[in-house]
Amino acid sequence: MIATLAFYAFASVLVASAAMVVTSRNPVHAVLFLILAFFNAAGLFLLAGAEFLAMILVIVYVGAVAVLFLFVVMMLDVNFSEMRSGFVRYLPIGGAVGLVLLAELLMVGAVWSVSPSAPRLIAVPVPGGVTNTEALGRVLYTDYIYLFQAAGIVLLVAMIGAIVLTLRDRPGTKRQDIARQIDRSRRETLDMVNVEVGQGMVVPPKHEPAKQPEHANGNGHHGGGHH
């Protein structure tokens, strides 16, 4: 009874928020509806007994991916009227792409049949006696270990690709080298000078040549009295 009610609540909110993702005018609202959709999907997983997947869905998609989405979308300065202006011009090509996708989906759907043994599998998502997490681990790290490793390598490649695309060696940036800062001693940074009253003095030449233009901070003690 409660499970059925919960299912319909999760499912209807999921469908409604998924519709709002594509229809809402404000991109930030769209991302927030996407997050709501993720949540309800996690709720459906929970009802199906897949608690591990539900939690991972929330941690990975809501906790990490959607945060970055939101981050980027909030920074965008979207001009809504400008965005809508090209609507008629792009309608034919957009409609064509949509039609092709629809035809493909229909073709897939027409020949799709559910295996007669599938409903029994759905009813028992977990083999008896072990927790969900353990059951998943037993399959993932034995039968599907190569696919699992391949998925990991694909992610690694994507990560390296992102770094390669964005990492640029810009000259002239200031950088803090903590090891070198700690390594400095008083002798090489501080000179004690007795200054004659009323005479003043010229700053003596530094002991080491000024070779560190990138040295960000902490050179304030060089040279003695200026007064």
Place this chain on the structure above:
Amino acid sequence: MQEFLATPFGTLLFTVVAVLVIMVPVLIGVAYLTYAERKVLAAMQLRKGPNIVGPFGLFQPFADAIKLMMKETIVPTGSNRLLFLMAPMLTFALALIAWAVIPFGPGLVLADINVGVLYLFAISSLGVYGIIIAGWASNSKYAFLGALRSAAQMVSYEVSIGFVIITVLLCVGSLNLTEVVLAQQGLWFAIPLFPMFVVFFISALAETNRAPFDLPEGESEIVAGFFVEYSSMSFALFFLGEYANMILMSGMTTILFLGGWLPLWDIAPLNWIPGPIWFALKICLCLFVFLWVRATFPRYRYDQLMRLGWKVFLPFSLLWVVLTAGALMAFGWLPGQT
């Protein structure tokens, strides 16, 4: 009585009462944490702290609460009204729902779910939304800057928290929080996994936006950060949420590393004290360190914060995951290994 509890209405009523039994102490704890913070900071800075309202100033939290409720809730003109009001509620609600899986003693837990650790991790990773939404909906430069800082900071430190949790899970062999505590009978994980304990605690400071990682609300540079536009109860909800999160993170530290409700040693006078009291005492110890750190360390610079998270904690905790897994494998200590 038993039959009544078995009916749907009885179950509902029982759950509501159980929720209240957890919520009320947590909220009182939050109120007195604000008092404790002011007193501890005052003592460390050779001041007196609040001492006027009630004996030793003990009624100060209530005076503050009444003052906040009497104030006017101001919604800025350019703000997104709905999201602006939703953000503090979200922060506060997230800080409270995590308590559903915390075990206070043997069998004393509202929802004894198999994936309790993941649930806590998921809830704590959602905390960033309240802050981002607040920063964006305020339509203010300072609030937005604070929200951006906070988003980057919380995502960064979550990664190392994740690795620390994996290390603990390797030693436990279960994601259930009760079993995490029971696995520490004899030896708390704070001892064999001491470096991870330190990494976790520092990451918890960053995750709750506490000093020295309180850049999202750095008052000397961006006024009050993400909640600069908030007033009255909407501000109070952020404030309460932050302190409830501190208690929650201390509770997590206690469960993962300090043996939860287990006594210091399982001998006569110590194991007479009930489990929930031990749990509360350990949480208080962690909270004291939270306050101590605030009184001691200056705020980190932003690049230092990122460096610590990505270049120090992340490789280090990854190394410890590998080391722990290797040691457990090599010595045959893996839980459940036959």
